[in-house]
Amino acid sequence: MRAAILAAGSGSRFRRHFDGPKPLFPLLGVPLIVRNILGLREAGVHEFVVVTGCYDRELRDYLGDGSQWGVSIRYVHNSRWQLGNGTSAHTFQEVYRPEEKFVLLMADHLYEPEVFQDVIAEAEQLDEGDVLLAADRRVNDAYRLEERTKIVADGDVARQLGKELGQFDAVDCGLLLCTGALLEALSQAIDQGRYTLTDGVNILTREGRVKLLFVDRNWVDVDDLESCRRGENILLKSLIPEKDGFVSKHLNRKISLRITRWLAPTRVTPNQISFFSFLICLFSALCFGLGHPFAGGILAQLGCILDGVDGEIARLNYKKSSYGALFDSILDRYADYFMIIGMGYWWFQHSDYPGFALIVSMLALSGQPMSMLIKEKYKSSTGQTFIPERDDGIFRYVPANRDGRLFLIMLGGIFHLIPATLIILAIISHGQTIVRLVSLRRKM
């Protein structure tokens, strides 16, 4: 499937914030139009047609043939762009392939990336001659509702679109799955002197041919600083993975997302952050080993927070790589190891029962990778992701995953309770393993 991206407008209102075509405005480090291209690429779209107008040269120069993102981009230029965005959408006619279904979207809208999957999943069911319009029923949450195109709906069929409707059921997200019928309707509208995309769509609504897909993902039409901010928040919020543990979800992410907001526009790579997080944990280990548990504890927690940032930036800016995931998890294991060795060594030197300290430290040490080992083995055996919040039953409240373990290490450092921390870590990490072995026996 191909996608047509409308990038013809002049974005005059946005000009005071950004000197250039609005689709090239970088939000958290990635231009708006590139975000849409990358989001659609994840959803399986690899061919793009960018409709240019005001900024033809600039867009071609920046985006090129798309090969740097592993997609192909061609351009059509709409010389009548000033008349209205219906003429831009209609320009796609020049490259339209008979019976093709295509995605049509606004270059300067920002979407939570999963929305593209949702829309494209409907392609098979869409009848020839119909159009599917992404619509948002949460009208009270819409940003600058007065400027949104509203929709009167009858079930999941649109009856009328317009900016000035008094009563309406949803707002238009600026994202459509189209058949050639839209291009015909746009022709008709343009012949009648009506030049907006809404005019074209309204010709089809009269025949009941505009189906609605109600989305519950977030999106925003980027048009001023406030909407940029809103867009950033939408993206950042979408980065919290389902598999997050309790401490991570309620504490670490609140901080790591701020760091991500700050680092995303820079050239720092996820692997560099992974390594930096590892170094911090190494310092934590040294602090523990040399008898500065307070600093050790604080650094441990800091390392854990930073450990979230690499993945966030990788997901946010489409820099995910399987090597990155492997590199990060192996470094995490070493970070855990060194902290436990630091704590164990200190305890051993100050204990009246060094043999006991040795055994407990070794048990705590060996417990560190068990959570990951079971999760990875589960995934490679069953193809499914092990999600502690869902799969650990009552044990999900025990801080035995990494976020929880490092939180315990922080507490142990702050309150100078090294032996107790090691004993607890040994018990909960191996306890979790045994519980998982027993519970998975039933489930797998």
Add this chain to the structure above:
Amino acid sequence: MRAAILAAGSGSRFRRHFDGPKPLFPLLGVPLIVRNILGLREAGVHEFVVVTGCYDRELRDYLGDGSQWGVSIRYVHNSRWQLGNGTSAHTFQEVYRPEEKFVLLMADHLYEPEVFQDVIAEAEQLDEGDVLLAADRRVNDAYRLEERTKIVADGDVARQLGKELGQFDAVDCGLLLCTGALLEALSQAIDQGRYTLTDGVNILTREGRVKLLFVDRNWVDVDDLESCRRGENILLKSLIPEKDGFVSKHLNRKISLRITRWLAPTRVTPNQISFFSFLICLFSALCFGLGHPFAGGILAQLGCILDGVDGEIARLNYKKSSYGALFDSILDRYADYFMIIGMGYWWFQHSDYPGFALIVSMLALSGQPMSMLIKEKYKSSTGQTFIPERDDGIFRYVPANRDGRLFLIMLGGIFHLIPATLIILAIISHGQTIVRLVSLRRKM
């Protein structure tokens, strides 16, 4: 796709070894016909038609409706079975579905299971009206060549089949992928008073309609004690996984396969063996900790050898389960942990530098799960299996995988070199991790 299994004969020659229908003769714990059903099930066949003759009742009673193996089995009875196996194959006509392609095989032949995948993979290319016959060009390796059906071939087309041919290119493996054409040819042959399957196939060879698939898997027609033995060896040899390390391949498997040959017919489950192997390693750890390194070393190696048996029996008797794989690998990690803790504790108690012993032991301990961690993470990220022999470059000669590590532990125990063993284990396990992190960066 369905499979028709010919199980009509009386197996008179085999009667002196086994009192019952030959297809029910258990080879390494599983009756011949059930091995074929399970092998085909792995290749995607779930519907079976068993052609009975001499032992109709016994086969139905034993096999039932197939639900115990997750397949469906129906039966057709060939009252003329004594005339020849062509009449049995022809009986499939009773349940034949127009235009169906089906697998036809002998109940008492034993195949290396992968051969079924190879044959079924050809189904799409097989033209209506043709037959595909599995053939083996290694005629000099064929068991009792004088009794085999020989094939004169012209490229991959059979020209003639027969037992008494003077010159021939291959032997018939008794496994066919058929279209309705075979049933028509059999009708014709039977009308002419020729009753063997070969007679039917020879009608098609004249028209060039018998294609050959040359197999390089092993197989045998089980007909006497020597062929049973040969069959057992074929199965056991097929159990050695590609990912085996050096010590495992050249030492452990030679012993573990003997144990598997002995245990396979019993009711012992793979998980019980995993647990027993774990217990032996636990005793090894105790021996090390209490100062009996010789016994510890021997037990470690014994545990490692037994650790191969669980997987072998699971694969051999189609008892593989994703839980079994998870259970086994987690127990292995604990076995490794306990042995290192035992060795470390002993060293610590007898060392003049207990702090050094502690650090080295902890490094050795933390190195144990790293090999598995990288392999599992690699698999879950890329979907591919990490094969040390292929992917570890020059490092594949370093005994850093489990078979190698436990071999070192055995040597360390026998020669009473605990500190050296722990130092070496620490170096090679973390060394391997670093080498893998560097080399995978290029590859992934």
